Amino acid sequence: MKRWVLVTGLLVTLLAPALRADEITVAAASDLQFALRDVAQRFEQATGHRVKLAFGSSGNFYAQIQNGAPFDVFLSADILYPRKLIESGKAERDSLFVYGVGRIVLWVPKDSRLNVEQGLKTLLDPGVRKIALANPAHAPYGRAAVAALQHAGVYDQVSNKFVLGENISQTMHFVESGNVDAGMVALSLASAPASRGKGKYWVVPADYHPAIEQAAAVISASAHQAAAQAFLDFLRKPETVELMKSYGFEPPPKKK
Secondary structure, three states: OHHHHHHHHHHHHHHHHHHOOOEEEEEEEHHHOOHHHHHHHHHHHHHOOEEEEEEEOHHHHHHHHHOOOOOOEEEEOOOHHHHHHHHOOOEOHHHOEEEEEEOEEEEEEOOOOOOHHHHHHHHHOOOOOOEEEEOOOOOHHHHHHHHHHHHOOOHHHHHHHEEEEOOHHHHHHHHHOOOOOEEEEEHHHHOOOOOOOOEEEEEOOHHHOOOEEEEEEEEOOOOOHHHHHHHHHHHHOHHHHHHHHHOOOEOOOOOO
């Protein structure tokens, strides 16, 4: 009996580090602010790990991580940024994967007289004086918006009306607040419970702009590598992919 107790105690001691719950800090693109809170809560319940979320511009997070910001995981709205972190040795190469594909919409307040079903031609209406979009200099949704407007042949006519948001969340706020007449925002924000009933939107066809491949990676300097990788593994689960889809993110493209 004593021997069994000693063996059991030894196993518990050896396994304790693996069973210990960690807290990871996730730097996430602002279009994830609703979906990721749901995902993180489910991850915490399933694993016992804790997740601290920070939302903002993917470009800004990239710069912060390059300068040593203490994040464990980076969820970017553009695969370019985690790839560049890997090239510079700041992120783990084997951890990179596309967790979803973002979509953009033309969004206007619910009391607007604009008919968004006309698509991007709606922005040529004389009543449209200001148009919000994320800053294309560092926000992938901003770059996608510019490409879509160019594809629709309206960019030159409306570019002088742009009001640039620091990220896609701030861009959405500009439209919801009534400070602009229309905005090019993320489907994940326009379709979120917090936005329902506040406006109307038209989904921009996917072929109007390059695919917004959103990718994740574990930060090399993370002190919680196992928990960080576990979080990314959780994102890959079929049920999580379906959950993300319900928030406006298309499933990752299948590998050929």
